[in-house]
Amino acid sequence: MTGYDAPKSIYGPVSDWTTDFDHGDPEYNRHAHAIWAELRDKCPVAHSDRYGGTWLPVTHEHVREIAYDTENFTSRAVVVSTEVPLDPAPIGGAPPITSDPPFHHEARRIVLPPFSPKKIAEWEPEIRRMCNELLDTMEAEAKNGLTIDAAIQYAQHIPVNVIARMLGFPLEDQDLFREFVHDILENINLDPQDRIAAFERIDAYLKAQIDDHIANPRDDLTGYLLDVELFGEKIPHELVGGFILLLLVAGIDTTWSAIGSSLWHLATHADDRRRLVNDPSLMNTAIEEFLRAYAPVTMARLVAKDHDFHGCPMKKDEWVLLPFPAANLDPAEFPDADKVLIDRAENRHAAFGLGIHRCLGSNLARLELRVAVEEFIKRFPDFELAHGEEGVVWSVGQIRGPRQLPVRVA
Amino acid sequence: MRIHVDAEKCQGHNRCYALAPELFDVDDYGQAVVIGDGNVPPELVERARLAVANCPEFAITLSD
Numbered sequence: 001m002t003g004y005d006a007p008k009s010i011y012g013p014v015s016d017w018t019t020d021f022d023h024g025d026p027e028y029n030r031h032a033h034a035i036w037a038e039l040r041d042k043c044p045v046a047h048s049d050r051y052g053g054t055w056l057p058v059t060h061e062h063v064r065e066i067a068y069d070t071e072n073f074t075s076r077a078v079v080v081s082t083e084v085p086l087d088p089a090p091i092g093g094a095p096p097i098t099s100d101p102p103f104h105h106e107a108r109r110i111v112l113p114p115f116s117p118k119k120i121a122e123w124e125p126e127i128r129r130m131c132n133e134l135l136d137t138m139e140a141e142a143k144n145g146l147t148i149d150a151a152i153q154y155a156q157h158i159p160v161n162v163i164a165r166m167l168g169f170p171l172e173d174q175d176l177f178r179e180f181v182h183d184i185l186e187n188i189n190l191d192p193q194d195r196i197a198a199f200e201r202i203d204a205y206l207k208a209q210i211d212d213h214i215a216n217p218r219d220d221l222t223g224y225l226l227d228v229e230l231f232g233e234k235i236p237h238e239l240v241g242g243f244i245l246l247l248l249v250a251g252i253d254t255t256w257s258a259i260g261s262s263l264w265h266l267a268t269h270a271d272d273r274r275r276l277v278n279d280p281s282l283m284n285t286a287i288e289e290f291l292r293a294y295a296p297v298t299m300a301r302l303v304a305k306d307h308d309f310h311g312c313p314m315k316k317d318e319w320v321l322l323p324f325p326a327a328n329l330d331p332a333e334f335p336d337a338d339k340v341l342i343d344r345a346e347n348r349h350a351a352f353g354l355g356i357h358r359c360l361g362s363n364l365a366r367l368e369l370r371v372a373v374e375e376f377i378k379r380f381p382d383f384e385l386a387h388g389e390e391g392v393v394w395s396v397g398q399i400r401g402p403r404q405l406p407v408r409v410a
Numbered sequence: 411m412r413i414h415v416d417a418e419k420c421q422g423h424n425r426c427y428a429l430a431p432e433l434f435d436v437d438d439y440g441q442a443v444v445i446g447d448g449n450v451p452p453e454l455v456e457r458a459r460l461a462v463a464n465c466p467e468f469a470i471t472l473s474d
Contacts, residue, residue, distance in 0.1 A: 352423060
C-alpha cells in the first residue's frame with residue numbers, strides 16, 4: 001500500500017482564509033466546510049492574490065449566477081493553478097468542459113449520447129462485479145488482521161477501470177491514469193514549465209492510443225470519437241485527444257472522491273450506517289445527500305472581461321473558483337444545510353454543476369457511487385476509521401475527497 | 411394537475427426521470443421530456459412534486 005504525499009502550495013500556508021485563501025493548501029480540503037461557512041458570513045465573495053488573483057464565491061446564488069454567465073466568465077481554463085493554459089476560447093484544451101458557446105453546444109452533443117442514462121445503466125452488472133472483486137481481497141486481508149483502506153484499495157479503482165474500458169485503453173495503465181489526474185488536478189503548484197511538461201506527457205500518451213485505434217479500429221468511445229462528425233466533418237485527431245483528456249481525467253478522482261467521502265461519512269456516523277444497512281430503500285436519498293454534503297467538484301472560470309460582480313471588481317484573466325460543494329451547504333437554499341440527512345427527500349443540490357456544463361458523466365458517477373456504497377456496506381455492515389481522523393488524508397485542489405481512508409471492519 | 415419541463419433550463423441532470431419515470435422520459439442527450447400530455451394523475455402528484463423539488467436547474471413546474 002503506498003502512502004499519499006499531498007503537494008504543498010508555493011505560496012506557503014494560509015493564515016487568513018478570508019483574504020488569502022488557497023485551494024492548494026492541504027488544510028483547505030480538510031477544513032473546507034468550516035472555511036466556506038466563515039466566508040459565507042464574512043465576505044461572501046472572497047479574493048486572494050494567489051495564482052495571479054482568484055475569487056471565491058460561496059453562496060448558492062452567486063455560484064449559480066456565475067455558472068450561468070458565459071459572457072463575463074470563460075471556461076477555457078478550469079483548473080486554478082500556476083499556469084494559465086494558452087488554448088483559446090471557445091474550444092479550450094479539453095472540450096466541451098473547456099469550451100464556451102457556441103462551439104460548446106455542438107461539441108457537447110457529440111459526447112452526450114454515450115453517457116445517457118440508458119446507455120450507462122448497461123454498466124451496472126460489471127461495476128458490481130468489479131466492486132466485489134476488490135472487496136474479496138479486502139475481506140481476506142481484514143481476516144488476516146491487516147488494516148484495509150477504503151480509498152486506496154476500493155474507491156480509487158472503480159471509476160478508472162470503467163473509463164479505461166469505455167475508452168478502450170489498456171487496463172494495465174490504470175496507475176498511469178491516476179498519475180495524470182494527480183498531475184493535472186493536484187500538482188497545481190508546479191513551476192509552469194513543469195506543468196506544461198506534465199500535460200505534454202499526457203498528450204503523447206493519448207496520441208499513441210489514438211494512433212493505435214486508427215491502426216486497429218474497434219468499437220469503443222475512442223473509435224466513436226474518431227468516426228463521429230462535428231460541424232459536418234470528422235474531428236481532427238488533436239481535438240479527439242482533447243475530448244479524451246476530459247473523459248479520462250474528469251471521471252476518475254471525482255467519483256473516487258464521492259465514494260470515499262460517502263464511506264468516510266458512514267465510518268464516522270454509526271447511526272446513519274446502521275439505518276442504511278437495515279433499510280436499503282433509503283439508498284437513493286442517502287446517495288443524493290452524500291452528493292450534496294460532500295460534492296467533490298469545485299469548477300473554475302476565468303474572468304472574460306473586467307466587470308463588477310456584486311461590488312467585486314473582477315479583472316480579465318483572474319480566476320474564479322466555483323465551489324458547487326459550498327453552494328450545496330448554503331442555508332439560504334437548503335434547510336438544515338449543515339446536517340447530513342440520509343432521508344432528505346427534497347434535494348436540489350448542484351454536485352454535478354449548474355448550467356450548460358452539467359457534468360457529462362453524472363449518470364455514470366451516480367451509478368458507480370451507488371453500487372460502490374451498496375456493495376461495501378453489504379460486505380462490511382460494521383466499520384469505523386482505523387486511526388481516527390488523523391489517519392484520513394484529504395486530496396489537494398479542486399476535487400475534494402479522502403485519498404487515504406484506513407478502516408477497521410468488524 | 412399538469413407537469414411541464416422548460417427545455418431551455420433543462421441540462422440533463424435526469425433527476426426527474428429517476429424519481430418519476432411514469433411522468434418523464436429522457437432522450438439520447440439526457441434532455442427530459444414529459445410523457446404524454448403532462449396531466450398528472452392524483453396518485454402521481456407526490457412524485458411530480460418531488461421531481462420539481464429535486465431539479466437543480468428549476469426547470470420543472472407543476473400547475474393546476
